Amino acid sequence: MSPAHLPFVPEAVIFDMDGLMLDSERAIIGCLAEAARELGHDLPEVLWLSMVGHSEAVCRHLLDEAIGEAQRERVLQRSHVLYEAVVAAGVPHRPGIIEMLDFLDIHRIPRAVATSTRRPLALRKLDAAGLLLRFDAICTSSDVEHPKPAPDVYLLAARSLGIEPVRCLVLEDSPTGVRAALAAGMHPIQIPDLLEPDDTVRALGHTILQSLDDARMLLEQSLLGELL
CATH class of the missing domain: 3.40.50.1000 (HAD superfamily/HAD-like)
Structure with missing residues (x-):
């Protein structure tokens, strides 16, 4: 209301x-999606949107379900590098x-x-x-x-x-x-x-x-x- x-x-x-x-939500999702694509995972937008507002633990679990724990860690490590550049520049x-x-x-x-x-x-x-x-x-x-x-x-x-x-x-x-x-x-x-x-x-x-x-x-x- x-x-x-x-x-x-x-x-x-x-x-x-x-x-x-x-x-920052757009920046975070963009970095995750880019990192996933670089590593050969073309994941749906609905997955990234489902992470909005949730804790890091929840987001990790969602990625585990989508691509497995090992690939999840690779995606997160790469996305963190991409996102740190965004943060340094000022979101x-x-x-x-x-x-x-x-x-x-x-x-x-x-x-x-x-x-x-x-x-x-x-x-x-x-x-x-x-x-x-x-x-x-x-x-x-x-x-x-x-x-x-x-x-x-x-x-x-x-x-x-x-x-x-x-x-x-x-x-x-x-x-x-x-x-x-x-x-x-x-x-x-x-x-x-x-x-x-x-x-x-x-x-x-x-x-x-x-x-x-x-x-x-x-x-x-x-x-x-x-x-x-």
Whole structure:
């Protein structure tokens, strides 16, 4: 659903990273597909899309099922080389992320990152993209026992900010992340990137918008309503 207003005034905003702030999902899938082709595996796009929003362990399992463990490792090693070049150059921003962060600065709203990416890579990606210093906390899959769709990383982000989960707004692109935010007792806004929400995802009852600009305007309306 896409309501005209938020049901509360958020005290913090928690961001997913890949596909939400950074246009990295396309880069990751492109590097995996290129690495697979180089090694003689022409795998279907649906396989790569099925990995969006999932942990590294899940992605490894999907590749194991498709090409076997030995070939999977070769593909991953080559794709990591290709992707590191993308990361070093700075993964492009998703539209609207700078405007959203500037808005939060103006209103002094704390914010954190909650990502399924491991900590070393997450820090490199955020730093190269010029976003690392714009967050009060960076929470990654390295920091929790269970990855998304478990709520662990979102609960850690709330604790890091000192804000109750129910007062946190979450910005996500993937169904997996949305489920994690809901499990944490938070209010997620989904801004789909590569995966459009199907009926099962829409049945979760969360907010779905088309862009970060739409999310910023919704947040602005919520803050304005508090002042009136």
